Structure formats: structure tokens, C-alpha cells
Amino acid sequence: MATPYHVVRSAIAWPVNNREASLLLAPAALLLGVFFFIPLSGLLSLSLLDPGPTFAHYHEFLDNPTNWIILARTFALATKVTLICLLLGYPLAYWIVSARTWVAAALLLAVVLPFFTSYLVRTYAWMVLLGRFGVINQLLMATGLTERPVDLIYNQFSVLVAMVYILMPYTVLVLISVMKGIPYSLTRAAASLGASAAQNFWRVFFPLSAPGVIAAGLLVFVFALGFYITPVLLDGPNTMILPMQIDSYVNGTLNWPLAATAATVLLAITLVLYSISNRFVDSERLLSSNQSTAHSAGHTARHSTSAYIQLIDFVAALVRGVGHGIRFPAGIGRGWERLAPGRKLLRGLSLLLVAFLVSPILIIVPISFSSSRFLDFPPPGLSLQWYQAYFTSAAWVSATWESLGVGIAVACLSLAIGSAAAMALVRGSPRMRRIGYQLLLAPMIVPSIVNAVALYFLFARLHLINTSFALVTAHSIGAVPLVVLIVAASLQSQNIILEYAAASLGASRVVTIWRIVLPLIRPALIVSGFFAFLSSFDEVVLSLYLSGPDTTTLPIKMWSGIREEITPTIAAVSSLLIAFTIFIYVSVAIFRQAGERQAQQVR
Template sequence: MDALQRHLRMPVGLTAPAMAILLVVFGIPLLQLLLTSLNAPFLSLANYQAFFKQQGNVFVLYQTIKMGVVATVICLIIGYPTAYLIVMASKPVRIALTVLVFIPWLTSGLVRTYAWTVILGDHGLINNLLLDLGLISHPLPLLYNRLAVYIGMVHIMLPIMILPLLSVMQGIDKSLLAAARSMGARPFAAFWRVFVSLSLPGVRSGMLLVFVVCLGFYITPQALGELPDAMLSNFIASQIASSLNLAPIAAAAFILLAIALVLLSIFGLDVSGTQDRTKRSLLRSRVSRPSAVGALWRQLNELAMSYLAKRWAAQLYLTAGDSRLPPIGGSIFVLLVMTFLLFPGLVVIIMSFSAGAFLQFPPPGFSLQWYHAFFGDPSWTGAFWNSIQIGVAVTILSTVIGTLAAYGLSRCSAWLRSFLTMLLLAPIIVPVIVVGVAAYLGLINHGLIGSKLGIVLAHSISAIAYAVVIVTATLATFDRRLEQAAKSMRAGPVRTFLRVTLPLIRPGIIAGAVFAFFASFDEVVVTSFVSGFSIRTLPLKMWENINQQIDPTIAAVGALLTLLPILWLVALYVTWWRSRLKLHGAPVNPIA
């Protein structure tokens, strides 16, 4: 207790447990990986030179960057108007649409990739529909090609693009658009010059997140594409499986990591507090125009002033809803995007009740045979139980350590908080294949490969990052005067934290625990490196079955994993609702 009180008086010490796990599992092994790639202690670039001398390696690297850029651009083209339309909707609609974006983001990426094999397969939804309509005479090759890989990547990454955009767009003052319109700007000019400019931090963060994650894509290219569609992550994984020489693997991993770090160091990630800075940069860009251009601009403005004044007076009292086309078009667009995000999960749920012996949509009949097959097969139930045990252990560990770290970071100086936060978030902002290789190296040094403890530690470095992000956001809105009031009543640091701070930030802690559990329960790439072929989690079992055979039992598992985040969201809502009722002094169950 005395030690905890000393740490609470020196908040940076609360980040020590999180930093210790990060260093042991990720930080020190990453440094060892770097030294290995440099042939330490001789320190040469021979491995990097050998990588770039092989034309096949350069092609795979180029293809990885190209596919990441294409997927990022597509996500931006779809995600930006979607986020804008969500923000401009009424509050109930905005909340509902945001939840609908969250659901696929929380759903297992492996399940969503599997869903596209059902939709795009020879006996899938699209081919069966076209065959029934008589538009084609034989199935189209929609699966195992580059187009299928792009569809799968965009489907997985689109929520990651939309959510940062929503975060920034919700902080933009909508009256600025009205002010621009009142000054005579046309609707598109007002939108482009004002709203788009202020939303650029969200665009930057969304594009960075999507591109960096796409660099580490491993499951989707292998499940939906062919060998020519492989990315550098697939190359690294195959090298680990077939070679004991770690130096070229380390070089390939650090080339991938270097691309991500260069982009992050140049552009950074910032989705808050950027609006004023963006306004100032816009102002500077206007003031710094060359004087001749500025003079010409002023003359043109003076010539058009009388026309603009008349036009403004004529349109001052016109309503924004004179044309029904934009609202209808926007509604259709959002409906299509939500269908794209949610329909694959619905297909998996429907397929799980199929009476057929192979994947076919629509299913030939209704049956629970694949649920019986799942619960009656010890290999499936054992993998499910392993995932539950590991997920619960990761949730408890990461929630406790992440909450302490977030509390300590909220009390640190700004520069130290930024530095430590970036360190803690490293496992979720660098390519996951690099995390897997580093975790493998770190755990093998301690003899933990193939153990549940090793998997828990490997999962925890990412789960702690999620907990830190969410609890820190909750603490940002916490009124610290309440703690000062408690201390003025002679409450010690520990009692103040337990009796005042903890109850008020409990919703954030619960949300962080939920995200930590999902981060562990859905993990397959890192698990494939550290499980040592001795422990099978549910996602790893699914991935092996997808590679070896398309067993419809996977549809039953996918349906359960699709419904799981919905149940979690309902539980979070009930928890929030009960806390609100208690806060306002209302009875929790007024009907009883």
C-alpha cells in the first residue's frame, strides 16, 4: 500500500508495469532484431543489400506499397463522404450509424475475410444470383485474384478510416459553413474551403492508420488472392516457416517497419486539438500570397461585391432543403456503405444454418448440423476454451496495467506524456507482422513459445495499448477538482483514487476491457508465431481450416464471433444506462 501511495505521488511510475511488458515482449526483441539484420557485432548492410538485389523481393515490396496505397485511396473515397453524412445527420441517426460502423470493426477480421469467400466463390451469392438470372452460363472467377484482395482489404479497413474522420468532423463548428454561405460562397466552395480544410487532420490520421495496417496484411491476401497477390508479410511468414536464418527475415521486417516509421514521423497522428492550428495555417496561407496576386484578388472581389451583395440578399431566407436530391442521394450512399460493411456478417450467419454439405449461398435448407458439429468436436471446443481463457487473462492484465498507465500519463507533463504514449501505442501502429516476429524472438529467449503465458504476454502488448487509449480519453473529461476536494477532506491518494476517480472513470475502464478482450480473442497473426503449434486458439483453428479445407463448421464459428460484439455493445449500453439512472437518482428497475 505504501508503495502504491508513493507511485501515486509520482505518476510516471504507474507506467512502469506497462513499459516492462512492452520492453520484454516487444522493445528489446525489436532491438535484437535490428542488430541481427545488421549482422552484429560487425554491423553491415549485407542483408539489406541482398534483399534489394533480388528482383522478386523488390517486386513484392513494390506490390505491398501499391496495394496499400490503392486500398487507402479507396477507403478515403468511400469513407470521407460517409463520415460527413453521418456527422450531418440528426443525433439519433448519427449514434445509430456510428454503432453500425463499430460492429464490423469489432467483428473478427478473419470472419469477414471468410465471408467474402462465401460471397465471391463459384457457388457464392454473386455467381448464384447471376446464374439464376441467366446473365452468365458458368461461374465468374471472382475469388483468388487481386480484385477480391482489394475488396477484402477495403471491407476490413473502412471503419478504421471512418472513425478518425468522425472524431475530427464532430468537432468542426457547423456555423462556419453558414458563415461562408452568408458571405456569398457557393455550397461546394464553402464545403471545400472550410469543412474539408478543417477535417484534414482526420484525413491524415485515417490514411496513415489504414496504410500502415495494410502494410502488415497477411490473412486477406493469402485467403482471397493467389501467389502473385502475396504481400511482404506473406513473404516474411513463409521465410520463418521454411528457414532458420533470421538475418534476412529481420531485414525484410525492418524494411517494412521503416516505411511505417518514416510516414508516422513525417505526418504523425493527431485527431484532436487541431482545429485551431488548421485555421491558423489556412490564415497564413491566405496572407502569404504574393502581393501581385493579392492585389488582383482584391480588385476582382471589389468588382464582384455588388453582385454578391444582391445574391446574398436574395438567398438569405432560402432554406437548405429546397432540393430533395442531395438528402436522398446521401441516404442511398450511406445505405450502400452500411450494406457493404454489415452484409458479409449477415451472410455468415445465414450460412451457419445451411443444410448443405459445402459452401453455397443461398443455403439449400435450414439445419443446425454445423453448430452440432462445432460443439461436438473437441478440437473446436478446446480451441474456443483456450481463446476464452487467454482472452480473460489478457483482459484482466491489460485493464489493470493499462488503467494505471493511463492515470499516470494524465498526470505527466505534456512532452513526457506524448513520448510515453507513442511507446505504448507502438504495437498497434506498426505492421502486425513485425509485432509477431519481435514477440516470437522475445518469448523464445525466455522459453515461453508454445505456452499460454507466452500468448497472454504477446496479446497484452496490444491490449494494453487499447486500454490506455480509451481510459486516457475518459480521464481527459474528468474534473480533477473532485480529487482536490477529496484530498482537502484528508483522503489519501489511494482512497481518493478508489472512492472518487475510479467510480467516475469506470465506463472507460469497462470499454477498455471490452476492446482488450476483442484484441486478444480475434488475434491470429501474432498467435501463429508464438503458439508453437501446441496451443490452438479459435481464430488460429479457423485459419488452419480455411487453408486446408473449406469446412462449413467455420460458418457456425463465424456466426458466433459476429454476434459476440453485438452482445458486448448491448452490455456496454446497459451498463451506461444503469450508471446514468443511478447518477440522476432514479430507480434502476422502476417496473419491479
């Protein structure tokens, strides 16, 4: 005979049964199945079955020596970016986990700040800095180091600098996540046994952080392989890489089978590298319903989570800290710095990297108020003419409203679909969690150019190009995984006893979710909605392929402006985007803190 406890447990306790889990996962499965996995399957079939079963397209692609040169160039660029990110990011990550709290706060803010800036804004900032008459060339000529402008842009150097700048935050945050899990007692014990600072670092600390180095390196390498926007804007056809080659097949020669073949090759390479990275980042344990397992995974190097989770963790810490002082996760400020060899060199490199991360954003704002008709820095005078040009332009205003509408729709859709899927995965069976997690996070692994081409082929056949439906659907594919990650992390930290108590008082499962679970995870819902909106508002590649004259978003308008004529109007738009992001950031902080207070009252 069942005891009252078992009756309650069977009535409300998770794991959910297969029917309930299927209902919760159905919207996400429908969205990703129809608009992600089917288009990717269409790419594969187009490369193998056009006009009939054949490997001719792969032979054509692989037999062309030029394509091998492009592949080698793509790998070489990704390798250079990865090595530079690791060499510069490791000292900064080490300083952050070892410095005092206020120093770590300033350093971490500098690392996260570029993430809150639009992708195009960051690329545009480097165009301003590296231009023929840009800030750096002006500085070089003013100091007498050069007599004429140096060619710093539209070459591989400018692409390398911008890619390192964009990918550096991911590198540092992954390394921090591993370093803060290394027990301080180990390094202290080594010091007590007579180990010098160099011995302590190289024989104790560095080997323990090696899994994070490997994981960060693989992550950055995979991201770098799929870069498209930055190479096109900062180099153009001078240095063709694989994503640019795919685009040339689609929009240049109109060779769709060969474009599908090249995209499949890039996808295969990415999936192989992702499989290797899973040996160092045990991502499956993230969604474990066992709280002790989750806690252990968050504090050991062996089970460090992905860069996305670490980024969300630190951003959430910053959000909670607005107006109340930043509260860092455990492990920050442990006093390791005195054990590091070459502390002055460590600080010097880290400060240079901080200046590298912050300076592009700080230069954009003054230029937007320039009275000059050109990109002069420092501005010869102050004026609002470029802001006036933006607000009086029907094209700019229309693009802004289009982005806002699409972003809000994406945030609402992704929040509903992702939250239900996260609930099924966290409270579901281990088998469903293992399979569902990998499938739901697949859009974060596939290069955006591959996803864009696959969706373009699908929507072109359905005559849905240049529609808001295509944009909202495509943007939601990337936003749903972000919502799943954030909401799942919040769900697994909640005390399930509260759900048992509600069931014992006669509450149905629906009432329990509505009255107990959702209030508890409301802060996570707010943050996840914020990230979903930003991911849509900043999306460029998908919008390039799916938008048209009637659905021009703000990033597409900026893209056209940057490629056709670089004027300070772009700087004004960039400054407004930075201000808009900060406004949303502060608003999320306020709502999140209110949600946390209400959740504490529920507990």
C-alpha cells in the same frame, strides 16, 4: 507561509512527483520494455550483427530485383486501398454528420458493425461471397449476366475488396471526427453571401476537412502495408507482398537474418509514415491534463485525435445508448446535407457502401443454419447440423476454452497495467506525458507481422513457444495501449476538485484513488476491459507464431479450417462469435450505465 489551499494541493494534487509516476508506469514499462522494445531491438541486431557487424543482409535484400517488385506491389496495393477508402468513405462520413439523428444512427451502426465482428469472420464472409460458387457468382448466373462462374477470388481483386471492407470503418470515423468539428456558422455564412452548394462545399467545407482526409489516408495506408491474414487467405502465393515475404523467410527458407532485415525495412517505412501523420493528428494533446485543451482538441479539425480514439468515442456512445436511444457527440445532424452538391449521388453512393459493409455479416448467419453439406445461399433448408458439429468436436471446444482463458487473463492484466499508466500520464508532468504517450502507443503503430516475428525470435530462444504465458504476454502488448487510451480520456474529463476535497478531509492518496477516482472512471474501466478482451479473442497473427498443439486458440482453429476445408461449420462458429460479441456488448452497456449512475452519485 503556505495557505491551507496550497497544503491540500501539495498533498494530493497532480502532477505526481517523479517517484510516484515511476511506480505507476513501472509495470507498463517492464511489459513493453522486455517483450516489445527488446524484441524489436533484437530484430535490428540480427539484421546488422549476424554473424558480426555487417550490412550484407541489407545488400542481399535490396540487391534482389524480386524484393523491389514485392515492395512496389505492397505500396501499390496499399495505395489502391487508401484511395478507394477515401473516395467512398468521404461521402458516407459527410452524410452521417449532416443527416437527421435517426438516419445518422442507422448509418453509423452500419459503419461500426463490422468492427464488432471477428477479423477472420470478415475475411471468411468475403470468401463465401466471392467464391466460384459463392453468392455473387450465383446471382450473376441467375440474372443471366454470365453463363459460368467468374474468377472473383484468389486474386488481387478479392484482396482489395476485403481490405477496403476491413479498413473502411477507420476511414469514416476519422473523417467524422474532423467534420463534426467544422463550425456550421461558416457554411451558413457562405450561403448567406450567395455561395452555391458546390461553391460552399468545395471552397469552405472541403478545405476545412482536408486534414482529416490526409490523416485518414495515412492511417489506412500504414495499416494496409502490414496486412497479412487477408492476402494469405484470399490470394495466397499468387500476389506476394512484403508481410508474406517476411513469413516465407521465417517459416519457408528459415533465413532468420533476412527475415529480420525485411521486417526492419517494413518497420522503418511504417515509422516514417507515422511521423508524417503526426503533423496532421496532434496526438500528444489527447492526454493533456488541461480540460479546456482536451475539449478544444476534440472539436477542431487541426487537433483531431487518432482513429482509435474516435472509434472508442463512437462505440462508447453506442454502448451508452442501448435501450435508451443513441446519443451522438456534438456535431452530428447539423443540416449540412442541403449544402452538398449532388445530394442524390451522395445518398446513392452512401447506401451502396452501407450495403457493402452490412451484407457479408448478414449472409453468414443464414448459411450456418443450412441443411446442405456445402456453402449454398440461400440455404435449401434449415438445420442445426453445423452447430452440432461444433459443440461435439473436442478440438473446437478446446480451442474456444483456450481463447476464453487467454482473453480473460489479458483483460485483467491489461486493465491493471494500463489504468496505472494512464493515471501517471494524465496527471503527470508534461515531459513524462509527451514521452510516455509515444512509447506506450508504439505497439499500435508497429505492423503485427513485425511484432510477431520479433516475439517469435525471443520466445524461441527462451523455449516459451506453445505456452499460455507467451500468448497472454503477446496479446497484452496490444491491449495495454487500448486501455491507456480509454482510461486516459475518462481521467482527463473528471473534476479534480473532488480529489482536493478528499485530501482536505484527511484522505491519503491511495484512499482517494480507491474511493473517488476509480468509481468515477468505472464505466471507462468496463469498456477498456471489453476492448482488451476482444483484441485478444480476435488475435490471429501473434497466435500463429506463438501457439502450438497445446495452446490452439479459436482464431487459429478457424484459420486451419478455412485454409484446409471451407465448410458451413466455419459459418456456425462465425455466427456464434457474432452472438457472443453482441452479448458482451450489451452486458458492457448495462454495467457501464450502472457505473455512470454511481459516478454521478459520487459527484
